[in-house]
Amino acid sequence: MKNISDEVLFSKAEKAREASYCPYSGYAVGAALLCADGTVYTGANIENASFPLTVCAERTAFFKAVSEGKRDFTAIAVSGGEKDKKYSACSPCGSCRQVMREFCGDDFRIVLFDGEKIKAFTLGELLPFGFSL
Numbered sequence: 064m065k066n067i068s069d070e071v072l073f074s075k076a077e078k079a080r081e082a083s084y085c086p087y088s089g090y091a092v093g094a095a096l097l098c099a100d101g102t103v104y105t106g107a108n109i110e111n112a113s114f115p116l117t118v119c120a121e122r123t124a125f126f127k128a129v130s131e132g133k134r135d136f137t138a139i140a141v142s143g144g145e146k147d148k149k150y151s152a153c154s155p156c157g158s159c160r161q162v163m164r165e166f167c168g169d170d171f172r173i174v175l176f177d178g179e180k181i182k183a184f185t186l187g188e189l190l191p192f193g194f195s196l
């Protein structure tokens with residue numbers, strides 16, 4: 064199944080949020096990364112007592128996929144909010160945008176809740192001048 068709707072991809076991100084390890088911030092994030100071949104890799108944020116070692120949900124999903132040989136990606140959905148509460152507005156941090164840029168072009172889609180609705184942005188919109196090969 065190569066084409067799944069933004070809503071279905073977002074629901075996979077919301078499910079992945081349940082595995083978040085976030086004892087320090089109490090902010091749980093899940094991500095669902097859609098590969099060009101239709102497979103989906105999920106991720107959650109993983110915090111650490113040394114907080115800068117924390118890895119965001121988006122990068123967890125990317126690193127899982129890339130470490131299994133995937134290189135072509137279509138979209139990522141991100142769901143974040145206070146742990147054990149409904150998701151709220153959440154968008155990828157600058158580091159995650161740069162990791163996306165390493166593997167994705169301007170048309171890569173980023174699906175998130177903007178505070179009102181589930182909406183898709185493009186990487187070109189969120190990181191217009193990123194470096195990549």
Ligand code: THU
Nearest residue numbers: 088090092108119120154155156
């Ligand atoms: N976080 C993510 O995993 N993704 C985002 O898009 C925003 C921030 C995580 C990092 C940290 O564990 C917590 O949310 C609070 O910043």
